[in-house]
Amino acid sequence: MRQLLILSGKGGTGKTTIAGAFIKLSFAEAFADCDVDAPNLHLITEQDVLPKKTDYYGLPKAEIDKALCTGCDLCRQNCRFNAISVYSDEEGTKKAGHCDAMCSGKVYKVDRFSCEGCGVCEYVCPVGAISMKPAVAGELMLYKNSERVFSTAQLKMGSGNSGLLVTEVKKQMKEAAGQNITKLTIIDGSPGIGCPVIASLSGADMVLIVAEPSLSGISDMERIIKTANQFQTKIAVCVNKYDTNTNNTEKIEAFCKEQKLPFIGRIPFDSEAVKAINDARTIVDIDCTSGRAVKEVYKETVKLLFDKGEGKEPVENSINIREQRGQSKP
């Protein structure tokens, strides 16, 4: 079983569009959307079942019990994240200025968006008025039918710690796939280079970087390569929308050659692709130039992924077998 992760560094390069196409082409039995901040893969992968939903709990958030609070102000003074404020009315709508003594009628409140769940306020409160309460930070979704498993999640607005949610998404996929030997799992990664990306790198056998031929795209591609290199996984690069700037595309190719990274293909900008996506389909569901190009990139990816001839049948061949058995999807 091989795990392919698709990353880009920069947003909007086409990760999800390409991931969707790969999933279609490979009849992937297990795939996941690790872009938990802004998941999109579910929009173009047809699901015929309702998802199983699970609350995801992040770090707990502090809660102040108004009844016990004496207004000593220790919590506010010790909060490094400015998450505690004092309000001068019962409704907690008007912020008071610096409160320097035990003052009744003032209300202390925790801003749940700024609270990092460190527990310092709970520790310093002399009357035990503060407790750390579990906080729902997102929702996991699992789509499972007899043929495949799709795991995804949505991080709740303003939550941090999406690295753990990404790990949960992958774990959920793995547990649901269970004992079925899946040849290939595909992970649609998230943009950036931070926590969620690093969490999605764990367990990946190969990373396909989708680059965009713009100055921003090249800069971001370099940063993501640096991040991925730390994980000693195979890395390959392809350029999407390559004809929007062929000079930059060539720069990317040259960079890959210099870094000894396989450059495995170019996909043209294609307005038909937009139409397919807006119809909630993948670019290989219709006949279009980007669809044809992505098929070639897919073939190269699979070759690289299953390299080292361990006697495993490449997924590409299994597509042909499925077609022969009349199992190809419409």
Add this chain to the structure above:
Amino acid sequence: MKIAIPVDEKSMGTNVCVSFGRTPYFLIYDTESKESSFINNSAASSSGGAGIKAAQTIVDSKADVLLTPRCGENAAAVIKAAGIKIYKTTGVFVNDNIDAFIAGKLPVLEEIHAGLHDHGGR
């Protein structure tokens, strides 16, 4: 000698867990008394630094050796500071790995990967 292994379930026939830091349980197997016990890994639900907390659990369990498929650099730092050696598991079954280790067939784990919360990239 006590061997620690990250496992998916609390049973001897179970699989080695692919993740060290977020494994649900650890198996502690005593090669002399042939006794095994399972400990919960409280780090599994941590938002970050799971490897470190899991490693602390292993150290506190007085294990001499850790068998695992992979290990992050922060967890490895903790394990090594305690003088515990890390070996790389092969294949999926716990029993096979214990046997292989006792027979001296498991390699030392060389590839320590960057921590999953973040890493030492400078």
Add this chain to the structure above:
Amino acid sequence: MRIAVLSGKGGTGKTLVSVNLTAAAQEAVYIDCDAEEPNGYLFFKPADIIEEPVTVMIPQVNNNLCIGCRKCVELCRFNALAYIMDRLLIFKEICHSCGGCVLVCPENALTESERAIGKIQRGISDSVEVSTGILNTGEASGVPIIKRLISMGSCEKNDPVHVDRPVFIDCPPGSACSVMESIKDADYCILVAEPTLFGAHNLNMVYELVKLFGKKYGVVLNKCLNGENPSEKLCIEKNIKILTHIPFDNELGILNSNGEIAVKKSEKYRDIFICLLEKVTKEVQNEGGVGA
């Protein structure tokens, strides 16, 4: 006037819009809060760069005073501490700088020192002041950098020379805590959306965010093609003000991908962005309610 430019999704044109609006305003400030993947400086190419590190406070231990009680290890919710063989190990990259361990140590064995997680570069490009946040690779969160950038920008209010300069904030993509920090003191939020199903889905997310924060907002529809525009549909459905449509245009694409500022190279785009700037300025000055 502080304008934040954000989008639920990456690659929609946040940087295009914020860079070009800043250039159209001429005497203005551009702040790049996308510290993981900053891009604005590639267009402005600022000179006379002053760099300042952004640091966080990290504990350090005096092993002579430490008695191994492990109260710090137990308190730390981020698992940044481990006690092994009579030594406290501190994992700096994991530490969230909450200061809890220092407070809880009964022997005063823990003190704090600064550690750099990134930097801010300030420079000048024509009459634009460019501030860029850069997160070191491997660090978990750009929030401390954004906080510093935003507070630096706030000094404008007390600076008699520059008090009228508009400030444009290029936000990180998504709707996570880094975005929230970026828009905290914005007077107006421009939401940039692309005409795809993905774009509309993510526009909805970020629209919920700005509503939650009680911000005035409006949408710029970018890369518009002929045919259905799911993002436009969403705006009409939810009664969200559309500030302008920017058509998909190869010329703009090439200028942008080569790091050129469109308003400086093209009359057409100069007009579009000056027009947009005027509209936004009016919206900010308009005392009417939030949103549409």
